[in-house]
Amino acid sequence: MRILGIDPGLGRCGFGLIETSSRAGAKALDFGVVTTTVDLNLPSRLLELYDSIKEVFEQTKPEIVAIEKLFFAKNITTGIAVAEARGIILLVAAQNKLPVYEYTPNEIKKSLTGYGAATKTQISEMVRMHLGLEKKPKPDDAADALAAAITCSFMYLAGKNDEYKFSNSRKEKK
Numbered sequence: 001m002r003i004l005g006i007d008p009g010l011g012r013c014g015f016g017l018i019e020t021s022s023r024a025g026a027k028a029l030d031f032g033v034v035t036t037t038v039d040l041n042l043p044s045r046l047l048e049l050y051d052s053i054k055e056v057f058e059q060t061k062p063e064i065v066a067i068e069k070l071f072f073a074k075n076i077t078t079g080i081a082v083a084e085a086r087g088i089i090l091l092v093a094a095q096n097k098l099p100v101y102e103y104t105p106n107e108i109k110k111s112l113t114g115y116g117a118a119t120k121t122q123i124s125e126m127v128r129m130h131l132g133l134e135k136k137p138k139p140d141d142a143a144d145a146l147a148a149a150i151t152c153s154f155m156y157l158a159g160k161n162d163e164y165k166f167s168n169s170r171k172e173k174k
Contacts, residue, residue: 001156002029004062005149006053006089007141008070010045010081011036013053013089014141017060018131020153028131030060031142046088053092065093065100066152068108068144101152108144111151123147 001021007014013034020026034052036045067090070083093100106116112126124136124143130150137143 001064001153002060002062003064003066003149003152003156004057004060005145005147005152006065006067007144007148008067008082008086008089009141010049010085011038012139012141013049013085014139014143014145015053015056015060016137016142016146016149017062018146018149018153026131026150026153028133028137028146031137031146033139033141042084046084049085050088050092053089054095057092057096057098062098064152064156065089065098066148067100067102068148069102069104101155103148103151103155108147108151111154112147120144 002017002019005014005016005018014032015034016031017029018026019029034049034056036048036052040048067086070079070086090100103111109118109123110116112118112130113122115122118126120140120143124140127133127143127146127150128136131137131146137146
């Protein structure tokens, strides 16, 4: 099973593709970040993100998408930008007819470390260990995306996932 984890963001959007068939064994196939040009206006940045995410989906060919749920901390403006980026990601997943699973940051932290308030360092170390990587994945956005994919693999194999089911509501004219 190929799971594409996504850590959504407008400026930097992390992605991580894993392959797994059991809870004990997952392998990182690809990970990194896509970025948008800060100087561009919002519609142009969203289009840039759309094109980049679409390319990631085409190159990685996932079977499942795992995405971090939106979490509003202190900055509502940042939260709105992340929500807009999530919309782009969900659109691309729907266009590819892929199931999407969402996890809160605490769910991801708890599934990897057993502790819902784990630090970024602890998460990236657990990602490194679980995937058998020599070094912690960098940048943090990619590590977070891989963590979402690993969480999805745990939940999916345990049968505890709630997925978005996409359908095309447009009716064809006869």
